[in-house]
Amino acid sequence: MNAPYRITRRIEIDAGHRIMTHGSKCRHLHGHRYAIEAVCEAADLHHGGEQTDMVLDFGFLKDEMLTAIDGPCDHGFIAALADRELLTMFCPMGRDVDGWLAGLDAQVRAHGEATTTDTRLGTKLTVVPFQPTAECLARHWFTRLAEPVGRRSDGQARLVSVKVWETPNCTAEFSG
Numbered sequence: 001m002n003a004p005y006r007i008t009r010r011i012e013i014d015a016g017h018r019i020m021t022h023g024s025k026c027r028h029l030h031g032h033r034y035a036i037e038a039v040c041e042a043a044d045l046h047h048g049g050e051q052t053d054m055v056l057d058f059g060f061l062k063d064e065m066l067t068a069i070d071g072p073c074d075h076g077f078i079a080a081l082a083d084r085e086l087l088t089m090f091c092p093m094g095r096d097v098d099g100w101l102a103g104l105d106a107q108v109r110a111h112g113e114a115t116t117t118d119t120r121l122g123t124k125l126t127v128v129p130f131q132p133t134a135e136c137l138a139r140h141w142f143t144r145l146a147e148p149v150g151r152r153s154d155g156q157a158r159l160v161s162v163k164v165w166e167t168p169n170c171t172a173e174f175s176g
């Protein structure tokens with residue numbers, strides 16, 4: 001049964017990506033103003049402290065969404081680790097491409113993603129171990145937000161879903 005209390009917080013970011021296996025236009029490098037909504041639920045509200053009568057302070061949820069989503073991805077390019085040809089374009093001039101890619105690979109394996117400005121133009125790059133479709137981004141951001149939601153609510157709240165708008169007309173949602 002669903003818990004009776006639900007809260008939702010939305011943030012928006014700008015990021016580039018491409019879907020390398022796409023049959024048409026999404027293979028091209030392009031950008032979106034992504035909107036991301038996180039939904040949290042609780043069986044009861046806090047009964048004391050600074051979150052009294054709340055599921056989870058909207059401000060705390062915003063902070064965690066900025067850390068998990070905006071920090072790594074806003075005004076960056078989100079690329080699949082498997083998209084070697086694209087990543088090669090980001091490799092700094094004069095660097096050994098295989099070595100540079102191996103460094104990204106190690107970070108992705110250790111941390112689930114790699115964010116760097118050690119790139120050819122010094123632009124922000126986030127490498128993820130999946131194709132950056134709206135569905136996979138929703139799952140990825142859910143995974144990164146679930147623990148902070150529990151911690152910041154002192155165990156009171158649970159992350160229910162993350163919904164990603166890739167365009168004003170298209171959304172994907174992941175529920176845990």
Ligand SMILES: Nc1nc2c(c(=O)[nH]1)N=C([C@H](O)[C@H](O)COP(=O)(O)OP(=O)(O)OP(=O)(O)O)CN2
Pocket residue numbers: 019026132133134135166167168169170172
């Ligand atoms: N299920 C999914 N389908 C598509 C994804 C995705 O992440 N999941 N992504 C894309 C592209 O990245 C594309 O940018 C968005 O597709 P599309 O709806 O075709 O975009 P439009 O700009 O044409 O949207 P309009 O609302 O018509 O302007 C493709 N598919």
